[in-house]
Amino acid sequence: xxxxxxxxQKKMLILKSADNDEFEIEESVxxxxxxxxxxxxDGFTFVPLPNVYTKALIKIIDYLxxxxxxxxxxxxxxxxxxxxxxxxxxxxxxxxxxxxxxxxISCLMNMLCQTIADRxxxxxxxxxxxxxxxxxxxxxxxxxxxRKANAQAFEGQFDESLD
Amino acid sequence: MGEISFFxxxxxxxICYVFxxxxxxxxxxxxxxxxxxxxxxxRGFCTVRSRGRGGGGRFETTAYLxxxxxxxxxxxxxxxxxxxxxxxxxxxxxxxxxxxxxxVPEITTHALSYLDYPSLCRLSMTNSLMRKAANxxxxxxxxxxxxxxxxxDSLTPVNGWKAYYAATRAIMNVxxxxxNIIKERSVSAMEHFGSRRL
Numbered sequence: 001x002x003x004x005x006x007x008x009q010k011k012m013l014i015l016k017s018a019d020n021d022e023f024e025i026e027e028s029v030x031x032x033x034x035x036x037x038x039x040x041x042d043g044f045t046f047v048p049l050p051n052v053y054t055k056a057l058i059k060i061i062d063y064l065x066x067x068x069x070x071x072x073x074x075x076x077x078x079x080x081x082x083x084x085x086x087x088x089x090x091x092x093x094x095x096x097x098x099x100x101x102x103x104x105i106s107c108l109m110n111m112l113c114q115t116i117a118d119r120x121x122x123x124x125x126x127x128x129x130x131x132x133x134x135x136x137x138x139x140x141x142x143x144x145x146x147r148k149a150n151a152q153a154f155e156g157q158f159d160e161s162l163d
Numbered sequence: 164m165g166e167i168s169f170f171x172x173x174x175x176x177x178i179c180y181v182f183x184x185x186x187x188x189x190x191x192x193x194x195x196x197x198x199x200x201x202x203x204x205x206r207g208f209c210t211v212r213s214r215g216r217g218g219g220g221r222f223e224t225t226a227y228l229x230x231x232x233x234x235x236x237x238x239x240x241x242x243x244x245x246x247x248x249x250x251x252x253x254x255x256x257x258x259x260x261x262x263x264x265x266x267v268p269e270i271t272t273h274a275l276s277y278l279d280y281p282s283l284c285r286l287s288m289t290n291s292l293m294r295k296a297a298n299x300x301x302x303x304x305x306x307x308x309x310x311x312x313x314x315x316d317s318l319t320p321v322n323g324w325k326a327y328y329a330a331t332r333a334i335m336n337v338x339x340x341x342x343n344i345i346k347e348r349s350v351s352a353m354e355h356f357g358s359r360r361l
Binding site: 124 | 266267269270273274275276277278279280281282283284285286287288289290291292293294
């Protein structure tokens with residue numbers, strides 16, 4: 001508990017990422033995460049996050065700060081921020097969603113899942129494979145069979161792009 | 164007495180021959196008859212063929228509602244649920260490059276719960292692990308409640324939620340067709356509708 005820092009009577013928390021970087025945030029910002037909230041309630045002010053890497057943590061702290069200051073007047077601003085926040089690569093989205101899940105930030109979790117779903121919605125199976133870095137483990141016969149079984153899902157044009 | 168019993172035996176033998184011949188010629192016909200009898204009698208299922216109008220394409224499904232029968236009439240739907248993931252996937256898991264496997268199952272289910280019916284079907288095309296995720300019962304339950312009704316919360320479909328969803332969707336399409344016909348008051352369309360259902 002030596003690392004506890006008190007500034008301007010605001011309780012501060014230290015978050016430590018998986019890359020051993022430390023971030024100082026206000027307690028009111030941090031408690032939006034259920035995981036951090038539980039630790040704070042148990043009296044911790046130093047929070048190691050072995051599953052969250054610095055890159056994702058920086059973005060998530062940004063998000064938490066923005067959403068901690070939510071008022072009626074900056075509603076539009078937050079919406080724009082959220083839009084920019086999810087406007088990133090799939091790999092970043094996956095990293096963020098894992099972190100959000102670990103930290104139990106449900107609003108962020110919903111937003112990220114919605115974004116991922118929206119973006120793969122109209123993709124062809126081939127594009128989805130590339131996005132998720134998955135190999136097709138079906139034989140051509142199996143693939144034909146499944147395609148036939150799900151025939152109505154293969155009408156119209158699909159998005160082949162990877163972003 | 165002797166003459167009478169001889170006569171009786173002769174008659175019996177003759178009758179035997181007649182019966183034998185009768186059976187011989189009769190049996191193939193009987194078999195033929197049996198074949199022509201529809202085999203689906205006496206089972207509690209309903210068969211629905213529908214053609215999605217709004218979707219603009221062909222959507223034909225044989226829907227089993229609480230059929231209890233486990234035969235895979237449901238095209239791939241039902242079979243997919245039961246099929247096991249091939250051993251190849253386990254090997255791939257060890258090499259572990261795929262994002263999908265790095266994500267916790269809860270996250271996958273959560274993300275998939277935002278997808279719609281055709282997207283989930285297409286997703287199951289990508290690979291067997293994805294198919295397992297896309298066939299997750301909870302995702303289909305959520306989708307069912309989103310698209311149709313929240314009322315049947317306590318219900319547990321025999322063949323899983325995906326099959327139940329597909330069946331309900333088929334019925335909804337038939338209903339929509341029917342109401343369109345009623346609205347248009349078209350007799351010829353109605354005749355066509357009746358014959359198509361059979």
